[in-house]
Amino acid sequence: MRGAAGKISDVGRPDMAGMQRGACPALAAPMQTGDGLLVRLRPAGGALTLSQFRELASAAARHGNGILEITARGNLQIRGLRPETVGLLAADIDAAGIILPDGVAIEISPLHGVDADEITDAAEMEATLRSTLGALLNHPHLAPKLSVLIDGGGRFALSAVIADIRIVAQQPGQWLLAVAGDEETAMPLALGGPEVVVAAASELLRMLATRGRQTRARNIDAATLHTHFPQTDSIRSIRRAPKKSSYVGVTKLATGNAVLGLRLKFGQTRAADLISFLASAGSGGAREIRLAPDRGFFLIGLSEAAMPTVQQAAVDLGFSIRANEPAEQIAACAGAGACASAFYNTRTLAGQLMDRVPDLFDGSLKLHLSGCAKGCAHRHADLAIVGSPDGYGFVLDGLAADSPAARIAGEGIDFAIEKLARLIEDQRGAGESSADCLKRLGATALAEALQQE
Numbered sequence: 001m002r003g004a005a006g007k008i009s010d011v012g013r014p015d016m017a018g019m020q021r022g023a024c025p026a027l028a029a030p031m032q033t034g035d036g037l038l039v040r041l042r043p044a045g046g047a048l049t050l051s052q053f054r055e056l057a058s059a060a061a062r063h064g065n066g067i068l069e070i071t072a073r074g075n076l077q078i079r080g081l082r083p084e085t086v087g088l089l090a091a092d093i094d095a096a097g098i099i100l101p102d103g104v105a106i107e108i109s110p111l112h113g114v115d116a117d118e119i120t121d122a123a124e125m126e127a128t129l130r131s132t133l134g135a136l137l138n139h140p141h142l143a144p145k146l147s148v149l150i151d152g153g154g155r156f157a158l159s160a161v162i163a164d165i166r167i168v169a170q171q172p173g174q175w176l177l178a179v180a181g182d183e184e185t186a187m188p189l190a191l192g193g194p195e196v197v198v199a200a201a202s203e204l205l206r207m208l209a210t211r212g213r214q215t216r217a218r219n220i221d222a223a224t225l226h227t228h229f230p231q232t233d234s235i236r237s238i239r240r241a242p243k244k245s246s247y248v249g250v251t252k253l254a255t256g257n258a259v260l261g262l263r264l265k266f267g268q269t270r271a272a273d274l275i276s277f278l279a280s281a282g283s284g285g286a287r288e289i290r291l292a293p294d295r296g297f298f299l300i301g302l303s304e305a306a307m308p309t310v311q312q313a314a315v316d317l318g319f320s321i322r323a324n325e326p327a328e329q330i331a332a333c334a335g336a337g338a339c340a341s342a343f344y345n346t347r348t349l350a351g352q353l354m355d356r357v358p359d360l361f362d363g364s365l366k367l368h369l370s371g372c373a374k375g376c377a378h379r380h381a382d383l384a385i386v387g388s389p390d391g392y393g394f395v396l397d398g399l400a401a402d403s404p405a406a407r408i409a410g411e412g413i414d415f416a417i418e419k420l421a422r423l424i425e426d427q428r429g430a431g432e433s434s435a436d437c438l439k440r441l442g443a444t445a446l447a448e449a450l451q452q453e
């Protein structure tokens with residue numbers, strides 16, 4: 001914390017203040033969105049018991065508009081809250097025994113402590129960081145979106161997740177600390193036992209806090225990092241490249257137990273559907289969930305005999321249970337019916353596109369369906385279809401707020417879908433992906449195709 005002289009004081013005493021209940025800044029400062037207030041929550045360890053998840057879903061229905069989301073980073077979002085209901089939600093979260101650590105978000109391997117292939121338990125490293133660096137992790141001058149990631153290895157590594165500070169298990173008792181990037185792009189700064197990486201994390205957090213709330217790790221230049229971490233050139237990751245596989249579906253762990261990974265279609269579910277699904281999962285023996293990056297969660301404890309029934313319940317209630325479903329390629333915001341700012345129903349359009357332009361969903365393209373130009377669901381996408389008072393804007397390779405390549409009046413969307421399907425079918429070269437095809441054609445060809453009579 002800042003001392004009287006404005007310098008950052010010594011690292012705080014071991015304390016689990018960061019694990020206290022009811023102290024989450026997200027609940028203290030909800031975000032205003034088109035459908036009311038939104039809170040983003042990360043329960044301790046990304047873990048909830050089944051009954052805690054059910055209580056949370058019930059609270060979302062009582063105090064918000066009943067829509068829950070899991071973000072690309074595996075955080076929970078509750079939408080449609082009002083100023084007078086945020087406190088009631090916080091009280092219900094507290095009553096359910098859900099712990100929301102405060103300070104910098106720390107994301108850890110979703111199957112920590114469950115996956116026998118994990119090199120080291122990421123939750124233990126999180127506890128070490130929080131108890132040793134509690135004051136720094138809560139420093140008011142750190143960027144609000146600063147992220148720390150702890151990857152203990154195992155079946156579902158966090159290699160693709162970008163973070164300001166990455167702490168990745170290399171072998172038992174040895175960790176690598178790297179900054180600003182994913183597993184391939186982050187710059188390694190320290191390698192060694194827990195005390196080495198905690199000291200490096202402490203140094204980095206001090207540097208970031210000194211620079212203020214606008215500074216992310218990527219803003220610190222390499223020369224400065226070299227000065228503070230002179231050993232950086234000699235450090236290399238020694239971890240074997242993790243297998244890249246989707247978490248969605250049934251995975252048999254080395255313990256012999258199976259876990260079921262599910263994805264929320266378009267990252268969203270309605271509280272009533274989630275509650276029904278959790279009842280089915282509970283009957284099948286599930287006892288806990290673990291939030292996962294890329295908008296989903298794992299069910300822990302399901303019996304193998306119950307797996308088919310629970311999978312069918314998931315499908316019936318709108319969850320994805322197979323990897324590479326077309327819906328995975330679509331980021332859709334709450335849309336009309338859930339958000340007052342939306343100019344169209346994003347989920348309906350998603351269904352139409354999956355039915356009528358199947359060639360688009362070959363795994364290459366990220367499609368963003370945004371009810372308005374705010375673009376809550378996604379940032380940069382290969383193709384965004386954005387609602388406006390005049391209809392729909394088609395943005396190629398950009399943000400929802402960017403100037404669209406083509407505008408289609410509201411009643412023209414059916415024809416536009418047909419024309420998009422024909423464009424991809426006619427123009428895609430042999431072996432070319434839909435994303436590459438759209439990129440090659442560019443904004444002008446897209447606009448001409450969509451606006452043809």
Ligand code: SF4
Nearest residue numbers: 034333339371372376
């Ligand atoms: S992007 Fe979607 S959820 Fe966000 S404000 Fe616009 S319509 Fe609402």
